[in-house]
Amino acid sequence: MSKQVVNFSLEGRFLGFEFEEYKPKRLLIATSEGECTLKIAKSLRYSFGLRLIPGDWLQILGEKKIDRKTGEVKLKAEQVIPATISQEQTSIPVAAKSAKSKASILVCQKSDCMKRGGKQLCQAMQAALSDRGLTDEVSIKGTGCLKHCKAGPNIVMMPDKTRYSKVEANQIPELIDKHFTPEEAVKEGDFLVAAK
Structure with a gap:
């Protein structure tokens, strides 16, 4: 053998x-x-x-x-x-980037959400994060069922745990700007500004 x-x-x-x-x-x-x-x-x-x-x-x-x-x-x-x-x-070496809690977007990977555009959402997220230079600060993570299957696709913005349902790919840039772009970089009127 x-x-x-x-x-x-x-x-x-x-x-x-x-x-x-x-x-x-x-x-x-x-x-x-x-x-x-x-x-x-x-x-x-x-x-x-x-x-x-x-x-x-x-x-x-x-x-x-x-x-x-x-x-x-x-x-x-x-x-x-x-x-x-x-x-x-206590002696495990962990890179500095790993020690810092990384922001993330959780995306339901179950069939209902995937059928309703989940794959396109992930592609739009990758493009929007790349365009904004946020690929090292924000990760996209697939999850199991987030409930609300009929209202899919479902995503959750971490660490603030804001949930969105029925999300379309064209809404992703605005959501990324709302949750992950530093407030001073966001021009009011161009897109939604996160309330601080």
């Missing part, structure tokens, strides 16, 4: 998700040995919802597959549990 499969348990700080076609496929974790990427088991992909925030400490249980010929190691998360802080965690 060329592959060995063993169970693993690790603790680390949640850094974010890697997406494929706007669906969360992998977890990015900072551990005491550095950053690692873990594939998310299909049964877990939509169960995270709004609960994981960059910087959260997690304990992850899963499978480690080792290819004996190439030495390649693949990790698959089967269970993710909020961890209590241990002495080991």
Whole structure:
């Protein structure tokens, strides 16, 4: 047998998700040995919802597959549990950007919201964030059901948790300006100004 499969348990700080076609496929974790990427088991992909925030400490249980010929190691998360802080965690190196809580836009990835224009919303968000130079400050995160399925697509602006339903792609630039552009950069009358 060329592959060995063993169970693993690790603790680390949640850094974010890697997406494929706007669906969360992998977890990015900072551990005491550095950053690692873990594939998310299909049964877990939509169960995270709004609960994981960059910087959260997690304990992850899963499978480690080792290819004996190439030495390649693949990790698959089967269970993710909020961890209590241990002495080991105080020495985990985390990049300065990861330590700062990053603003984000949560986008429902369930079929009702996707059928009602969720994919176009994500594309419009990426374009609007890029145009404003905000791609390093604001991330787009896919979630499981945000409820209000018939009023989809649904999004939530974080960290203020403002929810929007029936959002159309042409509304995205105005919403980005309202929530994420510094107030002094927003010209009143050009678009909606966030009340401070």
